Amino acid sequence: MxxxxxxxxxxxxxxxxxxxxxxxxxxxxxxxxxxxxxxxxxxxxxxxxxxxxxxxxxxxxxxxxxxxxxxxxxxxxxxxxxxxxxxxxxxxxxxxxxxxxxxxxxxxxxxxxxxxxxxxxxxxxxxxxxxxxxxxxxxxxxxxxxKGRMVRRAGARPGDLVFVTGTIGDAALGLALRRGATWALDEALSAHLRARYTLPQPRLALIEALRAYASAAMDVSDGLIGDLAKLCRVSGVAAVVRAGRVPLSAAAARAVAADPAALEIVLTGGDDYEVLCTVPPGQADGFRAAAAAAGVAVSDIGTIEPGANVRCLDADGKAILFKRAAYSHF
Ligand SMILES: [Mg+2]
Incomplete structure (x- = not known):
């Protein structure tokens, strides 16, 4: 050549x-x-x-x-x-x-x-x-x-349920694997996590369900807990997340079982490119049905409350504290 x-x-x-x-x-x-x-x-x-x-x-x-x-x-x-x-x-x-x-x-x-x-x-x-x-x-x-139908960050209200699409934490774990982390995963599970980092799956199939039912939404790019905190800040509300309800892939569940510290990567790591949204309680069943019809898995992981900040609770109701809630470039 x-x-x-x-x-x-x-x-x-x-x-x-x-x-x-x-x-x-x-x-x-x-x-x-x-x-x-x-x-x-x-x-x-x-x-x-x-x-x-x-x-x-x-x-x-x-x-x-x-x-x-x-x-x-x-x-x-x-x-x-x-x-x-x-x-x-x-x-x-x-x-x-x-x-x-x-x-x-x-x-x-x-x-x-x-x-x-x-x-x-x-x-x-x-x-x-x-x-x-x-x-x-x-x-x-x-x-x-x-006209007038863009789903904003600022619409969350106390009582709304917090939903996410797909599974959370795969991409951040995949990135950690590429940087040398190991959780004794077999090759198929490792490949799943790495692929989730390399190629996000934009949830465009959900747009009509979001327009019809969501009070607020954003995508999770910098970490679930930190991104939810941003949504809460502009909405003027607080949120409680039940860590045990956050949907994990088989690979992520295995990593967390091998090393409980991996849960912090899952909840705060970023690169998920899943949708995080809030839905008024009376609309939740409609949203679940519309998401199912669109072929997008959704899970409710917590609730919006009056106040400020995001609390993340473990299975015993104890607050989980993070070193860093989200990725920041600066
Ligand atoms: Mg975004």
Whole structure:
């Protein structure tokens, strides 16, 4: 392979080859204009969200480039899901070190193509630059909700039940495994946890149930307890979580059984990309039925109370204290 195929020679050529095929939505204008155009669906509002992932921080530099692309899109789709919004498309800003050759880009574009199609979320535009730092993938996603129906963080009220989707803690345990932790898990259970870190599953199937029943919602990205505390703060309420009701995968349950200290990773570790929401008690059965019909597992893990802060109780009703409730970059 000659030097020309090793290095990127021209941003236009790179866009035409790798990204224009992902930008088939009419408003993307084939990535041939300076900007894209979208019209919100009738009687809808636009929901906007931007999230970046950085090599060495949110993914491992050696990770498959296709998985990196998919994670970058999925963490943004997870936010749309929690807001009850349907994806319309996204903008991509890519900062690449010199080590990102055409093989890396081809794998990146292929992963992105698969998820654009799966989630019906076309590329609308973006930018590609060189960086002396690590690979950085910034996505800005645009979604739509019927007017006035975005599910906010601020709507939780005393008496509401606290629900989460899926299982909690897998991704944080998977990250800990990749950093050398061991809980005597067999290869299948270990692989499950690692995969949950590599590729989140945005809960877009739940958007209609959230719009119909949830009083407040957000996605869990920085840790269950800390993210619930953020929701409570803006809602002006407190919450009590029963640790024994937090849904665990078989792999996470095994890790916690082997080492009770792993429970803190589960409850505060982050990268779950599950939906955390509150539902008024009279709506809980309707929400459970709507979630089941959508094929999304939901579990009620606690209740909203008057006051401030989040208390997490063990099976005996004793408060569990954490060193750190959530991941913080700063
Ligand atoms: Mg979020």
């Amino acid at each position: 000659g030097p020309e195929s090793d290095s990127l020679s021209g941003e236009d050529r790179l866009i035409a080859r790798f990204f224009a095929p992902l930008a088939r939505a009419p408003g993307a204008l084939g990535l041939a204009d300076d900007a894209a155009l979208i019209a919100p669906p009738p009687d809808c509002e636009l929901v906007l969200k931007a999230d970046a992932i950085v090599g060495g921080v949110h993914f491992f530099v050696a990770d498959d480039a296709g998985d990196v692309a998919r994670k970058a899109l999925r963490v943004n789709l997870s936010d749309l899901a929690a807001k009850g919004a349907s994806p319309l498309g996204f903008l991509l800003s890519l900062a690449l070190p010199a080590t990102a050759d055409e093989h890396w880009l081809a794998a990146f574009a292929e992963g992105l193509r698969a998820d654009c199609a799966h989630y019906r979320c076309p590329l609308l535009g973006g930018d590609t630059v060189r960086t002396p730092g690590p690979t950085t993938v910034s996505v800005a996603v645009i979604g739509s909700v019927p």
